[in-house]
Amino acid sequence: MHKKMSYDQVHWLCLLFFALVFRPGTAAEVSVWSMDINSTQDAVFRKTLYANTTIFMKFQGDSRRCNKSFAFNISWYLRSSVCYNEVFNTPDNKARNMFGMEHMLKDGWSGFYSQGYMYFDNCSSLLLPKVYYPDFNPYQPLTSPKSDPSNQSFFWSEKPDISAVAKAWEDSPYLFIVKVQPLFRGADDEAEGGEQSSFTFSMKVEMKGPHEYSSPADWPLMMFFMVMCIVYVLFGVLWLFWCACYWRDLLRIQFWIGAVIILGMLEKAVFYSEYQSIHYKGDYVLGAVIFAELLSALKRSLARILVLIVSLGYGIVKPRLGTTVHRLVAVGIFYLLFSSVEGVLRVTGGFYGTVALVANLSLSLIDSCVMWWISFNQLA
Structure with missing residues (x-):
């Protein structure tokens, strides 16, 4: 929480964010x-x-x-x-x-x-x-x-x-x-x-079957999202504790990190309720699943922007980002758009269409650009 942060800590923060923003993405199987x-x-x-x-x-x-x-x-x-x-x-x-x-x-x-x-x-x-x-x-x-x-x-x-x-x-x-x-x-x-x-x-x-209406593909995912709900709650409690301890040294970017944690808790809770519905009823509410996918897309987009901001040294070695803000906003908007399209197509059965292919290729390209941007700024 201090204002001085080494580049090793930046690397660890980047790895942490990329570990948190990915999730196994498949539509639940109706029973x-x-x-x-x-x-x-x-x-x-x-x-x-x-x-x-x-x-x-x-x-x-x-x-x-x-x-x-x-x-x-x-x-x-x-x-x-x-x-x-x-x-x-x-x-x-x-x-x-x-x-x-x-x-x-x-x-x-x-x-x-x-x-x-x-x-x-x-x-x-x-x-x-x-x-x-x-x-x-x-x-x-x-x-x-x-x-x-x-x-x-x-x-x-x-x-x-x-x-x-x-x-x-x-x-x-x-x-x-x-x-x-x-x-x-x-x-x-x-x-x-x-x-x-x-x-x-x-x-x-x-x-x-043996696990009510859950399939071998859905039962492990239900356990995964239950564990991730607990993990995000622990992250939230730990983050609040750190904020309370170092409230005099808080940076604006640290409030956005808290927002990512809150979005993660909501996302995992909605996905867990989806698989719980599959487990006990054999079906799920499509609107709730789409809402969870949009939450996931928003969380991952915000997380990537924060990783880029930290790698640029904002709030650590740079007081402002200047003209870089427009590029950061563009990356976040494009990732949010393609991630939302990919997630909605996946849960509505259009995952193997041309639009889904374009969305997946675009997401891969954006992630490659983000990784290149991070590496370029660390070497500069």
């Missing part, structure tokens, strides 16, 4: 989905699952408005893979074509699959909660693309819960595909087209 069904429909769900995670399917609607002329054939396909991109980066139209596939997409990969179907005589039977299977369907290994299908099966020995259809067999990324086929049972088959719109219900899919 509960609900969708309206009013025609033949295929649904694709993706998630990283723990072993023994149970997949539930529930159907909800108004039984008083049921059309007794419809039966329903609902089939599903569950596939695990060692390749993350096969599960999460395969477009929905290509993923639907994988329904019932018994082989791997490429040699050298591995995985397993399981499938089954359920037939309901009418929508009243569909909406009634029940145990769909006496035992979980067996899962089988995926074969090589050029080999014959394997008949080897692995059986479950336990009875499913109400509405349970499948269970994960290992920690892995999973692809879950559901086909809904309404079957018209009227005397006049031509009436099927006119009757298709006379039924509607909602299908709810839940994936619940």
Whole structure:
């Protein structure tokens, strides 16, 4: 807190800030989905699952408005893979074509699959909660693309819960595909087209495992953000203690350092609440996640500006920054802009688009310029 600071201390402060401003950035995985069904429909769900995670399917609607002329054939396909991109980066139209596939997409990969179907005589039977299977369907290994299908099966020995259809067999990324086929049972088959719109219900899919709705990707992050909340609180208490001890020697830049710590506490608290919501409810509030990403972008932008200000010697060996202020403001604004765009695209599902690529490249370029600026000022 003294006004004289060595260059070694400046280096340590720079390293501290860059250690605090980065965070693992991935969107949380939803565990509960609900969708309206009013025609033949295929649904694709993706998630990283723990072993023994149970997949539930529930159907909800108004039984008083049921059309007794419809039966329903609902089939599903569950596939695990060692390749993350096969599960999460395969477009929905290509993923639907994988329904019932018994082989791997490429040699050298591995995985397993399981499938089954359920037939309901009418929508009243569909909406009634029940145990769909006496035992979980067996899962089988995926074969090589050029080999014959394997008949080897692995059986479950336990009875499913109400509405349970499948269970994960290992920690892995999973692809879950559901086909809904309404079957018209009227005397006049031509009436099927006119009757298709006379039924509607909602299908709810839940994936619940050893850590409730948290996936192997989300559970460590929830622990990480909980620890970081505690760390930032300790930083805040320690910073207030130092400010109280050296209040006569405080510099303006030290108030901005306190602002970074406060923003860090808010950011980590919001992210922790997001993963807590995933853990207990299986879903999160998108607006809260976007708010946390914007807080994170603001905190990281301010932290980089402070690192540059300290490296320039402001308040230590220089009384003012002069014309350098405009360049500092430009760096902060550009970083805040691209960081906000990147964070919002990541949590809204557009992380692999062209705009996200431009934002990431811009952030890398700005960080490189910041590091070069710091090194140049230390050598000058």
